[in-house]
Amino acid sequence: MILNLKYFGRIVEITNLTEEQYNAGESMSLNELRTWLINRYTDLEKESFQIAVNQELKSNDFLIKGDCEVAILPPFAGG
Amino acid sequence: MILNLKYFGRIVEITNLTEEQYNAGESMSLNELRTWLINRYTDLEKESFQIAVNQELKSNDFLIKGDCEVAILPPFAGG
Amino acid sequence: METKKKPKKVFVQGAISPEKIATSIAHHQVKTNIGAHDIFLGQVRADEIDGKVVQGIDYSAYEEMAEQKFHEIREAAFEKFDLTCMHIYHSLGPVKAGEICLFVFTSSKHRAMAMDACRFLVEEIKANVPVFGKEIFEDESYQWKVNS
Amino acid sequence: METKKKPKKVFVQGAISPEKIATSIAHHQVKTNIGAHDIFLGQVRADEIDGKVVQGIDYSAYEEMAEQKFHEIREAAFEKFDLTCMHIYHSLGPVKAGEICLFVFTSSKHRAMAMDACRFLVEEIKANVPVFGKEIFEDESYQWKVNS
Numbered sequence: 001m002i003l004n005l006k007y008f009g010r011i012v013e014i015t016n017l018t019e020e021q022y023n024a025g026e027s028m029s030l031n032e033l034r035t036w037l038i039n040r041y042t043d044l045e046k047e048s049f050q051i052a053v054n055q056e057l058k059s060n061d062f063l064i065k066g067d068c069e070v071a072i073l074p075p076f077a078g079g
Numbered sequence: 080m081i082l083n084l085k086y087f088g089r090i091v092e093i094t095n096l097t098e099e100q101y102n103a104g105e106s107m108s109l110n111e112l113r114t115w116l117i118n119r120y121t122d123l124e125k126e127s128f129q130i131a132v133n134q135e136l137k138s139n140d141f142l143i144k145g146d147c148e149v150a151i152l153p154p155f156a157g158g
Numbered sequence: 159m160e161t162k163k164k165p166k167k168v169f170v171q172g173a174i175s176p177e178k179i180a181t182s183i184a185h186h187q188v189k190t191n192i193g194a195h196d197i198f199l200g201q202v203r204a205d206e207i208d209g210k211v212v213q214g215i216d217y218s219a220y221e222e223m224a225e226q227k228f229h230e231i232r233e234a235a236f237e238k239f240d241l242t243c244m245h246i247y248h249s250l251g252p253v254k255a256g257e258i259c260l261f262v263f264t265s266s267k268h269r270a271m272a273m274d275a276c277r278f279l280v281e282e283i284k285a286n287v288p289v290f291g292k293e294i295f296e297d298e299s300y301q302w303k304v305n306s
Numbered sequence: 307m308e309t310k311k312k313p314k315k316v317f318v319q320g321a322i323s324p325e326k327i328a329t330s331i332a333h334h335q336v337k338t339n340i341g342a343h344d345i346f347l348g349q350v351r352a353d354e355i356d357g358k359v360v361q362g363i364d365y366s367a368y369e370e371m372a373e374q375k376f377h378e379i380r381e382a383a384f385e386k387f388d389l390t391c392m393h394i395y396h397s398l399g400p401v402k403a404g405e406i407c408l409f410v411f412t413s414s415k416h417r418a419m420a421m422d423a424c425r426f427l428v429e430e431i432k433a434n435v436p437v438f439g440k441e442i443f444e445d446e447s448y449q450w451k452v453n454s
Contacts, residue, residue, distance in 0.1 A: 008368050009438030010450040052436070055371035071368050071436070077451035078367075078396060078437030079269075079348045079408045079428065087220050088290030089302040131288070134223035150220050150288070156303035157219075157248060157289030158200045158260045158280065158417075176335075180328035183347065187324075187404040190352035196424075197345040199331070203415065204338035256335040267351065273425055276344075280417060 001026065002067045003033075009074040014043045024064070031060045037072065049074050080105065081146045082112075088153040093122045103143070110139045116151065128153050168228040169221065169250045173257035174199075182245060186265055192242050194269040196276035200260030202253050210295040214254040215303060220288040221250075231282045239275035241266050246279065248289065316376040317369065317398045321405035322347075330393060334413055340390050342417035344424035348408030350401050358443040362402040363451060368436040369398075379430045387423035389414050394427065396437065 003022040007015045022036075030051050038044045050057055052071040053064060064070070082101040086094045101115075109130050117123045129136055131150040132143060143149070179197070186192055205212045228246055235244060243265040253259045262279045266272040284305045291303035327345070334340055353360045376394055383392060391413040401407045410427050414420040432453045439451035 006368065008436065009366065009440075052368070052371055055368075055374055071371065073368060073436050074438060074450065075452040076432070076434070076436055077363075077439035077453050078365075078372075078435045079432045079453065085220065087288065088218065088292075131220070131223055134220075134226055150223065152220060152288050153290060153302065154304040155284070155287060155289055156215075156291035156305050157217075157224075157287045158284045158305065176328040176331040179331060180324040183324040183327060183406075186349070187406075190350075190403040192349050192404075193351045195345075195347040195349060197343075197347070198417070198421070199343040199345070200417070201334070201340050201343060201413075202338075203341040255338040256340075258331075258335075265349075269346070269348070269428060273346070273421075273428075277421055280421075 001064070003028075003064065004067075004069045006069065006071040008071065011044070011047065011049060011072050011074050014041050014047065027063055027065045029060070030058055030062045030064070033064070033070070034060065047074065080143070082143065083146075083148045085148065085150040087150065090123070090126065090128060090151050090153050093120050093126065106142055106144045108139065109137055109141045109143070112143070112149070113139065126153065166229070166232070168225060168246050168248050169219065170247050171249075171251050173249055173253045173259065174247055174261045176258075178247075179261060182261075182263060186243060189242060189265070191267060192265045193267050194272040195263065195265045196272040198260070198262040198276050198280050199258050201258050202255045204255035205293070207293070207295075207301065210297065210299065212255055212293045213296050214252055214257075214294050215259065216252045216292040216294060216300075217248075217250050217259065218290050218292075219250060224287050224289060227287045228283070231279060231286065234282070235264075235275050235279055238278065239264075239266070239271045241271060241275055244275065244279070246283070248283070248287075252294075314377070314380070316373060316394050316396050317367065318395050319397075319399050321397055321401045321407065322395055322409045324406075326395075327409060330409075330411060334391060337390060337413070339415060340413045341415050342420040343411065343413045344420040346408070346410040346424050346428050347406050349406050350403045352403035353441070355441070355443075355449065358445065358447065360403055360441045361444050362400055362405075362442050363407065364400045364440040364442060364448075365396075365398050365407065366438050366440075367398060372435050372437060375435045376431070379427060379434065382430070383412075383423050383427055386426065387412075387414070387419050389419060389423055392423065392427070394431070396431070396435075400442075
């Protein structure tokens, strides 16, 4: 499955890009995705972030099973 | 003592005047003043009103002991 | 003898215009310690009562006492809440249905203070300020409004 | 397939002007069943952090998700409160200290509904909408803002 990864705010300063595609296996939990992200961008380890799958925040045990948009979101600052 | 009586809102429709002076005795409770008012303007009996002495709302047992401004106030409708 | 801060004038003649509100907001843009404003606006409703429609309210007040009460309410709010600014305007005289008769404006560093204070002010004004309103119907008959 | 109401556009480029607020208020004067409006305004503060003063915030967002969240929050508020109208505007891009970045506007027949709904909306927006803010200091350095 193809994950369209999107990065926002201070996360972009670590990844140095706003989007990339990740050709993952057949399924992946958000916990596994977190580990993959931190291995790829080690400075992410000290960052607080939430993950949205197809524009819905999901918990770490959520299982991605098909192509989707996955957003890595730093703390919100609206208002 | 001289009471400067002031009437407001729907009360004026009963008294037909906005101000009058009442030369009362040496002292008077607001209860006694209520009775005097209702004797003078019988339609006041069915009206709900509060009394302010020198611009402060007072309870019925408050005793007026000198010249003052006494306002007869119907229910508030501000805002 | 007791010295008192001169009460700030609250009453304005007739309706409060949206432009007055905009001007008031704009005046606060130089106060860069403000993070949150809360504004309450009372608008005259065209209520239908026994088949007749309210076309406006004619406001009157025991003005000296009302201005004093507004002053006391302002002082209580400054005491109770951490506010940067506070403004209250209330109409006197005729205000048509759809027009604004009350403008309460609070500003603070943080949102909770501004919102709590605004609510406090509105409730205090409704309960404690001697303002009277004659609801005028389309046929020129009227009834006296009572706050709920 | 599920049909959805098209989400109303919330984001505006740059600061929200007092004139925009006045226009929005004026548009509600034809709605004579409204008795109370509540308006919340978020204003950018010139906070001092480690000796440096914030001169503005540069807002960005995960726009598609944010507009969807604003839509869900609006629907929840209409469900929960008896409202006549509701409007939300949020800035994107640079907003200077003293300027307005959030405008929440609720209208109802009675005051409690308008005030409760406004507060609900502000809290929901702060907690659940993916908006990000870069606090820019006078020397052009910056830090990322986090809602408290």
